[in-house]
Amino acid sequence: MGIYFTVLSSGSTGNATVIQHGGTSLMIDAGLSAKRLDALFQEREISGAELDGILVTHEHSDHIKGLGAMSRKYNLPIYANLNTWAALEKSVGAIPEENRRVFETGEKHDFGSLRVESFGISHDAAEPVGYTFDDGTEKLSVATDLGYMSDKVRDAISDSDVLVLEANHDVELLRMGRYPWNTKRRILSDIGHLSNEAAGAALSELMNGRIKRTYLAHLSRDHNMMDLAKMSVRDAMESRGCFYRDHEFKLCDTYYDRPTPWDRVGEP
Numbered sequence: 498m499g500i501y502f503t504v505l506s507s508g509s510t511g512n513a514t515v516i517q518h519g520g521t522s523l524m525i526d527a528g529l530s531a532k533r534l535d536a537l538f539q540e541r542e543i544s545g546a547e548l549d550g551i552l553v554t555h556e557h558s559d560h561i562k563g564l565g566a567m568s569r570k571y572n573l574p575i576y577a578n579l580n581t582w583a584a585l586e587k588s589v590g591a592i593p594e595e596n597r598r599v600f601e602t603g604e605k606h607d608f609g610s611l612r613v614e615s616f617g618i619s620h621d622a623a624e625p626v627g628y629t630f631d632d633g634t635e636k637l638s639v640a641t642d643l644g645y646m647s648d649k650v651r652d653a654i655s656d657s658d659v660l661v662l663e664a665n666h667d668v669e670l671l672r673m674g675r676y677p678w679n680t681k682r683r684i685l686s687d688i689g690h691l692s693n694e695a696a697g698a699a700l701s702e703l704m705n706g707r708i709k710r711t712y713l714a715h716l717s718r719d720h721n722m723m724d725l726a727k728m729s730v731r732d733a734m735e736s737r738g739c740f741y742r743d744h745e746f747k748l749c750d751t752y753y754d755r756p757t758p759w760d761r762v763g764e765p
């Protein structure tokens with residue numbers, strides 16, 4: 498059957514990823530306007546009407562901007578833990594009871610034969626999470642907006658075939674950049690965002706022969722570039738003794754302004 502996915506948009510201007518497995522279609526986050534999400538769906542020849550639900554990682558606007566509108570437009574259930582529900586309540590508008598689903602951190606929910614599990618991450622939100630998608634043969638994990646890679650996150654995602662992993666910034670570019678010091682301090686903190694170096698360090702510990710691809714996600718437009726991110730992540734891996742050949746492992750692009758091509762998790 499296979500797990501297929503496309504990262505529709507990634508970065509602080511809006512995040513959304515669609516995962517399909519057999520007859521199941523799920524979206525992680527809806528951080529762009531419903532109009533923009535519909536346009537991105539069209540680019541990947543899908544419709545919001547095909548979705549079975551939206552899984553929320555946390556309540557920051559770049560993850561929930563279009564959440565209420567999409568849920569109402571296509572009558573979609575929203576899945577989030579109770580603390581996230583409480584935190585997004587004011588931003589999401591009216592959602593009927595039947596579309597308010599609780600997905601507590603650490604729980605597993607089956608959507609057809611696709612098992613979805615959430616895991617806690619460290620970020621300055623009410624109760625932020627990442628998600629894994631596993632059909633028993635293929636496994637995809639999505640972990641963005643994390644200040645650091647905890648042992649728990651590593652355990653949750655280490656047996657994945659494909660990762661969508663944050664590589665937000667180059668530390669030096671951020672330090673020299675235009676953001677106010679408080680914002681820089683927040684981004685660099687344990688409840689901020691993963692740097693290129695930190696993503697590479699985390700990958701060097703995660704590499705076990707199973708992970709075939711990692712999509713570098715949530716790149717800062719001010720303090721990163723895809724080529725720099727790829728080079729820094731690889732350098733950070735190699736400096737920790739983690740060398741790979743290009744046919745064994747790939748770092749893949751995500752974009753803030755266009756979707757990634759459909760990818761099958763089980764593809765070599």
Ligand SMILES: O=c1ccn([C@@H]2O[C@H](COP(=O)(O)O)[C@@H](O)[C@H]2O)c(=O)[nH]1
Pocket residue numbers: 508509510665676680684690715716717718719720
């Ligand atoms: O003026 C700003 C710009 C950004 N932020 C937050 O910082 C992080 C990283 O943003 P990037 O766009 O990836 O550089 C993100 O959480 C933004 O929301 C900010 O608070 N103020």
